[in-house]
Amino acid sequence: MESNVRMGDFSSYEAEEANSITFSLTQDCQLRCKYCYMVGKNNKNRMTFDVAKKSIDYILQKRDLYSCNAVQWEFIGGEPLLEIELMDRICDYIKQKTFLLGHPWAINYMFNISTNGLLYDDERVQAFIKKNKSHLSVGISLDGNKEKNDNQRVYKDNKGSYDDVVKNVPLWLEQFPGASTKATFSHGDIHLLKDSIISLWDLGIEEVSANVVFEDVWDEQDPVIFEEQLKELADYIIDNGLWDKYNVRFFDPSIGFPQNSDEHEGKFCGAGKMVAIDNEGTFYPCTRFMSFTLNNKPGLKIGNLIKGIDKNKLKAFDHLTIKTISPKKCLECEVASGCSSCSGHNYDESKYGSVFERATGICEMHKANVKACDYFWERYKQVTNCESERDRIRMLKKQEKEKFLQIIMSEDIKSTCNYEIKNKEKTFLMNDEQLKESIEFAENNDFKPVLIGDVLNKEQYKDYINITSTDSKNEDVIKVYKSEDEIVNNNSNIIINIRKKDIFKIHQLVEIASKGFEYVRVNLMFSDLEEWTSSDVEEYKSQLDKLMDLTLEKKGEDKVLEINTLNNVNPQNNKVYSCGAGKELFAIGPNKKLYLCPAFYFNYEYLDIGDIKTGINYDKLEILQRNINKIKNDDKKGVCKKCIYANKKQTNELYLSSEIQELITDIEIKKSKELIEQLIG
Numbered sequence: 001m002e003s004n005v006r007m008g009d010f011s012s013y014e015a016e017e018a019n020s021i022t023f024s025l026t027q028d029c030q031l032r033c034k035y036c037y038m039v040g041k042n043n044k045n046r047m048t049f050d051v052a053k054k055s056i057d058y059i060l061q062k063r064d065l066y067s068c069n070a071v072q073w074e075f076i077g078g079e080p081l082l083e084i085e086l087m088d089r090i091c092d093y094i095k096q097k098t099f100l101l102g103h104p105w106a107i108n109y110m111f112n113i114s115t116n117g118l119l120y121d122d123e124r125v126q127a128f129i130k131k132n133k134s135h136l137s138v139g140i141s142l143d144g145n146k147e148k149n150d151n152q153r154v155y156k157d158n159k160g161s162y163d164d165v166v167k168n169v170p171l172w173l174e175q176f177p178g179a180s181t182k183a184t185f186s187h188g189d190i191h192l193l194k195d196s197i198i199s200l201w202d203l204g205i206e207e208v209s210a211n212v213v214f215e216d217v218w219d220e221q222d223p224v225i226f227e228e229q230l231k232e233l234a235d236y237i238i239d240n241g242l243w244d245k246y247n248v249r250f251f252d253p254s255i256g257f258p259q260n261s262d263e264h265e266g267k268f269c270g271a272g273k274m275v276a277i278d279n280e281g282t283f284y285p286c287t288r289f290m291s292f293t294l295n296n297k298p299g300l301k302i303g304n305l306i307k308g309i310d311k312n313k314l315k316a317f318d319h320l321t322i323k324t325i326s327p328k329k330c331l332e333c334e335v336a337s338g339c340s341s342c343s344g345h346n347y348d349e350s351k352y353g354s355v356f357e358r359a360t361g362i363c364e365m366h367k368a369n370v371k372a373c374d375y376f377w378e379r380y381k382q383v384t385n386c387e388s389e390r391d392r393i394r395m396l397k398k399q400e401k402e403k404f405l406q407i408i409m410s411e412d413i414k415s416t417c418n419y420e421i422k423n424k425e426k427t428f429l430m431n432d433e434q435l436k437e438s439i440e441f442a443e444n445n446d447f448k449p450v451l452i453g454d455v456l457n458k459e460q461y462k463d464y465i466n467i468t469s470t471d472s473k474n475e476d477v478i479k480v481y482k483s484e485d486e487i488v489n490n491n492s493n494i495i496i497n498i499r500k501k502d503i504f505k506i507h508q509l510v511e512i513a514s515k516g517f518e519y520v521r522v523n524l525m526f527s528d529l530e531e532w533t534s535s536d537v538e539e540y541k542s543q544l545d546k547l548m549d550l551t552l553e554k555k556g557e558d559k560v561l562e563i564n565t566l567n568n569v570n571p572q573n574n575k576v577y578s579c580g581a582g583k584e585l586f587a588i589g590p591n592k593k594l595y596l597c598p599a600f601y602f603n604y605e606y607l608d609i610g611d612i613k614t615g616i617n618y619d620k621l622e623i624l625q626r627n628i629n630k631i632k633n634d635d636k637k638g639v640c641k642k643c644i645y646a647n648k649k650q651t652n653e654l655y656l657s658s659e660i661q662e663l664i665t666d667i668e669i670k671k672s673k674e675l676i677e678q679l680i681g
């Protein structure tokens with residue numbers, strides 16, 4: 001049975017990489033919402049046009065800091081629509097100024113307004129919307145059903161605001177079809193979650209960006225209530241077949257999995273790439289650092305109109321990753337993905353006023369969310385008989401965690417990666433007994449054995465992955481070629497070791513290798529990168545362009561061509577995936593010693609990391625891997641984990657890459673991103 005699922009598909013939220021500039025126009029508002037971050041509302045602290053204009057002029061000339069080609073201009077309050085004339089003037093000025101400067105933001109811009117919606121149908125607001133429609137998004141805050149909303153979002157006299165806002169929703173949705181609303185739940189209203197979300201859907205708001213607050217306001221019962229509410233919501237969706245109609249983040253299928261080291265290095269916060277400006281012309285790294293949004297700490301200022309932005313104050317934001325902020329329990333957490341964190345909140349809750357102390361007040365609530373998410377996808381599977389997206393992700397995660405031990409069968413093999421086989425004095429060959437011993441070692445230590453080289457007793461070892469240069473019609477064999485070899489078109493997973501002299505024929509080799517297959521994976525390896533000149537790099541670039549065309553051509557024929565050099569970028573942090581040597585991948589030589597990968601056996605035999613009797617020497621491994629952390633903190637540039645053997649060969653250090661490696665990696669990242677864009681667009 002086929003089924004479309006919208007639940008968990010948040011692709012529409014993803015925007016082009018953009019700088020975000022926020023103006024806090026006023027501290028005034030018609031409402032006195034109980035959870036509002038703005039304490040001490042007043043109608044005195046409003047931004048003047050002069051402050052806004054000077055801020056815009058300053059930011060537009062700081063391309064070194066705000067270098068994205070797109071921008072989101074955000075307007076917040078208090079209630080920003082109380083200042084509609086000022087906002088209109090500011091937007092006009094932005095459009096004129098960026099146009100006169102020939103700035104890329106003259107074309108690639110959006111104005112975003114977060115409003116309580118009370119003035120939405122006001123004539124002046126409507127005129128503004130008509131004027132800016134094609135570059136405008138308006139978010140109306142509506143917390144849920146009437147009970148929840150009128151509990152929280154009240155006028156000065158405590159009267160609820162629900163009816164006054166809801167009357168404007170049809171016009172809003174007509175003007176902004178597909179608009180989403182944010183619904184935030186806290187201790188006092190978590191029991192209203194299900195009805196609130198359903199009531200927002202009933203109003204026609206299909207995308208509900210629902211969250212629970214980060215603050216540590218939760219008592220012991222709240223996670224239980226939260227899980228129950230979510231399960232009831234799951235039943236409502238499944239029983240009414242609504243998974244293809246509505247979307248709510250709580251059932252995002254990717255939440256609740258352990259995060260790998262690449263994910264730990266991913267960015268989670270845009271602060272620093274954005275700037276928030278208050279009515280006095282003071283700059284903050286994000287609205288969540290503005291004085292009036294913090295409970296425990298003073299606002300974190302990064303500059304002002306007179307002195308400009310202090311780059312020293314931005315330094316910390318360059319280093320914000322899951323890894324740098326998280327306590328051990330989060331880095332080792334089995335359900336970490338989707339557990340959100342906000343740097344502004346972390347700073348506010350921190351002991352020492354640092355952005356590097358992750359607050360975990362949301363911990364038990366996230367775990368409850370994960371259980372309910374499992375429940376949703378299990379029910380979905382039962383009812384639809386379709387494979388669930390969550391199961392697919394779970395399987396990929398499981399594969400990710402797999403560790404491999406490459407068993408080098410003999411020294412008479414072709415290189416399987418970015419290395420060359422050195423002629424050794426003696427030529428070892430692994431006998432059957434040794435092979436069995438190595439396989440046993442692998443299996444006892446949770447490694448998947450991978451046999452490298454020719455297997456004499458093919459039938460006996462047919463269930464193991466085999467990487468070999470010997471001809472085989474076995475589909476599971478990964479066949480290895482040198483670039484001068486003739487490619488026999490038998491296997492859908494092949495490795496080609498490209499020599500400098502053959503760069504010009506990469507495309508031709510891949511084309512031959514991919515002929516006739518529905519799916520084919522080609523792994524290009526380079527064992528003499530250090531010899532490459534700038535003209536080789538240019539040739540390689542043009543070969544990658546041809547490979548991109550070939551991949552797209554295959555896609556047009558409903559076939560899949562995967563090429564490692566164009567499929568190896570982690571979109572979360574724009575880095576190439578590491579091969580995993582020394583982490584998920586190890587090797588054992590015919591000398592019964594363990595290595596980071598086969599390249600080290602063949603070229604740095606003394607750099608073993610243990611042997612078959614004593615196992616992996618984790619002290620040695622830790623020393624090798626400790627170096628990366630030290631280097632990383634000091635200087636990120638020049639650190640590449642793509643091939644630690646190539647690093648060692650060219651810089652003598654495992655985690656310092658050569659200039660040519662960096663150049664090639666940068667090119668591959670750029671081309672991979674281009675290819676992804678073309679494949680999905």
Ligand code: SF4
Pocket residue numbers: 329330331333334335336339360362363364366367
């Ligand atoms: S806060 Fe809790 S649930 Fe979230 S990542 Fe940390 S340990 Fe895991």
Ligand code: SF4
Pocket residue numbers: 268269270271286287288289341342343344345
């Ligand atoms: S995570 Fe928090 S501080 Fe960072 S950009 Fe988002 S709201 Fe701002």
Ligand code: SF4
Pocket residue numbers: 417418419579580581596597598599642643644645646
């Ligand atoms: S370090 Fe990784 S990429 Fe480099 S040769 Fe070894 S396995 Fe291959």
